[in-house]
Amino acid sequence: xxxxxxxxxxxxxxxxxxxxxxxxxxxxxxxxxxxxxxxxxxxxxxxxxxxxxxxxxxxxxxxxxxxxxxxxxxxxxxxxxxxxxxxxxxxxxxxxxxxxxxxxxxxxxxxxxxxx
Amino acid sequence: xxxxxxxxxxxxxxxxxxxxxxxxxxxxxxxxxxxxxxxxxxxxxxxxxxxxxxxxxxxxxxxxxxxxxxxxxxxxxxxxxxxxxxxxxxxxxxxxxxxxxxxxxxxx
Numbered sequence: 001x002x003x004x005x006x007x008x009x010x011x012x013x014x015x016x017x018x019x020x021x022x023x024x025x026x027x028x029x030x031x032x033x034x035x036x037x038x039x040x041x042x043x044x045x046x047x048x049x050x051x052x053x054x055x056x057x058x059x060x061x062x063x064x065x066x067x068x069x070x071x072x073x074x075x076x077x078x079x080x081x082x083x084x085x086x087x088x089x090x091x092x093x094x095x096x097x098x099x100x101x102x103x104x105x106x107x108x109x110x111x112x113x114x115x116x
Numbered sequence: 117x118x119x120x121x122x123x124x125x126x127x128x129x130x131x132x133x134x135x136x137x138x139x140x141x142x143x144x145x146x147x148x149x150x151x152x153x154x155x156x157x158x159x160x161x162x163x164x165x166x167x168x169x170x171x172x173x174x175x176x177x178x179x180x181x182x183x184x185x186x187x188x189x190x191x192x193x194x195x196x197x198x199x200x201x202x203x204x205x206x207x208x209x210x211x212x213x214x215x216x217x218x219x220x221x222x223x224x
Binding site for chain 1: 149151153159160161162163166167172204206208211212213214215216217218
């Protein structure tokens with residue numbers, strides 16, 4: 001069974017940084033694109049970033065370009081999202097998701113709150 | 117950027133009835149790369165349909181997707197109590213990949 005578990009969320013001040021992690025199991029992690037999707041409280045879904053199998057290709061939504069960096073460690077079956085210069089509008093549940101086109105399965109998510 | 121407009125915003129139906137949810141794109145979705153997800157309160161989304169009409173693994177056949185170009189539909193025949201949730205459409209044919217704002221399916 002595919003399992004994805006995010007960690008690293010929390011409360012951070014505007015302008016601060018946070019690193020999210022996602023542990024993967026139940027599938028061949030190194031053979032799959034992975035994505036991050038976020039959902040602001042009570043709002044819809046927004047694709048944030050994705051990364052190819054060996055980490056050589058990365059894509060970002062315009063609103064996070066230059067501030068967020070997606071990476072992976074295939075030896076540890078782990079996906080990361082380094083977030084810097086955080087803004088209030090980055091407040092959301094961040095989901096780690098298997099895939100690059102249609103997405104699934106999804107992890108349970110980790111909440112990031114940007115507030116002073 | 118492709119904008120996806122879902123309608124209705126809220127749909128009130130009874131168990132056993134048929135639900136028809138619409139997703140309209142601001143421009144044609146390449147290769148009909150359109151997916152539907154179900155999200156229940158406090159849970160992550162779950163993929164139901166991909167490539168407009170293919171059911172994801174383990175999804176009951178009462179869920180079906182149709183459409184092409186700019187107009188897509190998710191149909192749920194014979195609603196079960198567990199089907200009442202929020203449904204999102206998602207296009208992955210053009211970057212940035214985008215989602216609709218969702219349709220809430222509630223019990224009447």
